[in-house]
Amino acid sequence: MPRMNMIQALNSALDIKLATDPDTLIFGEDVGYFGGVFRVTEGLQQKHGVTRCFDAPISEGGIVATAIGMGAYGLRPIVEIQFADYILPAYDQLVSEASRLRYRSNSEFWCPITVRSPYGGGIFGGQTHSQSPEAIFAHVTGLKTVIPSNPYDAKGLLLASIEEDDPVIFLEPKRIYNGPFDGHYDKPLKTWAEHPAGEVPAGHYTVPLGSAAIVRPGKEVTVLAYGTMVHVSAAAIKETGVDAELIDLRSIVPLDIDTIVESVKKTGRCVIVHEASRYGGFGGELSALVQERCFYHLRAPIERVCGWDTPYPHAFEWDYFPGPVRVGKALRHCVEAVA
CATH class of the missing domain: 3.40.50.920 (Rossmann fold)
Incomplete structure (x- = not known):
């Protein structure tokens, strides 16, 4: 079984969905040619084309609003907000539109969107790159909120999230993108290659949401x-x-x-x-x-x-x-x- 860090595991999940489901697409801030600020989408535009993985303007509200429309149309968009701190301009769209669409339309429309975002501290990102806003999403009925802790779960949970018919907020702890954190700033990090959870199947699998x-x-x-x-x-x-x-x-x-x-x-x-x-x-x-x-x-x-x-x-x-x-x-x- 291959070993991956969390970035590679997430990239593998996205690659699988783009290759197997023509209704999926990825867009957001710097996710195209650049491959994302943390390289989670690296190589996906080159492999799957500019209509399946592309950059969006720096307009979080616009990104999420566009994804909601795509979801209602029948697509399964996966969007990236570059840092969770930047997601607040899109909060009204998530609360007033995405979370309620299926209920308010009596299931005539669905909102199968996945909103990915690096979150949390530990990399000296300061006040605007380090916040943990999970509680404000957990409070909103109709939104699911997922936070993985290792590569195996990250891939399986992301695949499960994309396949959900309701909107999912997928928060990726950037402190452990490259390796597990032993909790001490002054100690060297291990790598996921040395950790059992670094073993990640190359193919498709899911980790059920709501399963601790x-x-x-x-x-x-x-x-x-x-x-x-x-x-x-x-x-x-x-x-x-x-x-x-x-x-x-x-x-x-x-x-x-x-x-x-x-x-x-x-x-x-x-x-x-x-x-x-x-x-x-x-x-x-x-x-x-x-x-x-x-x-x-x-x-x-x-x-x-x-x-x-x-x-x-x-x-x-x-x-x-x-x-x-x-x-x-x-x-x-x-x-x-x-x-």
């Missing part, structure tokens, strides 16, 4: 994470020695609540990790869901480890970014606490 993965079984505490924070949490678990069950959500809408509930009822404890700001973050929703379904099984208060409630700092990115030290402290506190 148990990365590591454990008995003392359940850790819920997604994207880059899966790797940070794994590092914290290893360094603290806490017997934690680590769950990679993979998609936050739809959410695999059954896997979460089963785990928390077993461990009696829960730590939630995400890099977006704490207040109003998706961790609050996860905490409420766990509390509602597992109240009588909880042996300690639910802990959240998140980004600070401040604008994303450039110079102090690694203080903002949840790391193994902060996650490890939450793990120990949760295991030692008694409700």
